[in-house]
Amino acid sequence: xxxxxxxxxxxxxxxxxxxxxxxxxxxxxxxxxxxxxxxxxxxxxxxxxxxxxxxxxxxxxxxxxxxxxxxxxxxxxxxxxxxxxxxxxxxxxxxxxxxxxxxxxxxxxxxxxxxxxxxxxxxxxxxxxxxxxxxxxxxxxxxxxxxxxxxxxxxxxxxxxxxxxxxxxxxxxxxxxxxxx
Numbered sequence: 001x002x003x004x005x006x007x008x009x010x011x012x013x014x015x016x017x018x019x020x021x022x023x024x025x026x027x028x029x030x031x032x033x034x035x036x037x038x039x040x041x042x043x044x045x046x047x048x049x050x051x052x053x054x055x056x057x058x059x060x061x062x063x064x065x066x067x068x069x070x071x072x073x074x075x076x077x078x079x080x081x082x083x084x085x086x087x088x089x090x091x092x093x094x095x096x097x098x099x100x101x102x103x104x105x106x107x108x109x110x111x112x113x114x115x116x117x118x119x120x121x122x123x124x125x126x127x128x129x130x131x132x133x134x135x136x137x138x139x140x141x142x143x144x145x146x147x148x149x150x151x152x153x154x155x156x157x158x159x160x161x162x163x164x165x166x167x168x169x170x171x172x173x174x175x176x177x178x179x180x181x
């Protein structure tokens with residue numbers, strides 16, 4: 001007797017979701033997204049503003065987008081994510097639908113319902129898709145895991161009280177605790 005086949009979803013299934021329902025698609029599997037808590041939104045808002053101001057002050061070519069922002073990771077119809085923050089430095093990857101390919105820097109703010117995804121599945125997908133830098137921020141533990149996929153030089157775990165420098169923007173230093181004052 002054959003095993004039951006798993007449903008394999010595509011981006012068209014994401015677009016067919018009811019209005020207001022958010023989900024991500026990874027390797028043909030749909031993952032529902034729960035509404036974020038206030039601390040999550042505060043972190044996303046403050047970081048987006050801080051990093052955006054840095055990019056403007058340097059007259060940089062990178063662009064920053066907070067969720068919901070569509071990222072078509074592998075430029076296929078089986079992978080669609082909405083990272084909390086995406087920094088894209090190649091303008092050719094941007095179109096009216098979102099980012100076609102891997103952003104340079106992704107930041108995810110962890111909640112209890114997303115831990116498995118952020119620390120496991122997304123870590124693997126982002127690295128294999130070509131993301132250069134990935135931050136996982138855990139507001140409960142006040143810990144930031146940084147993955148420097150280019151040189152591994154700055155990969156490590158940091159606290160909200162540490163001055164953290166970005167891997168792709170060497171002179172950008174962020175102390176998460178200062179953003180929450």
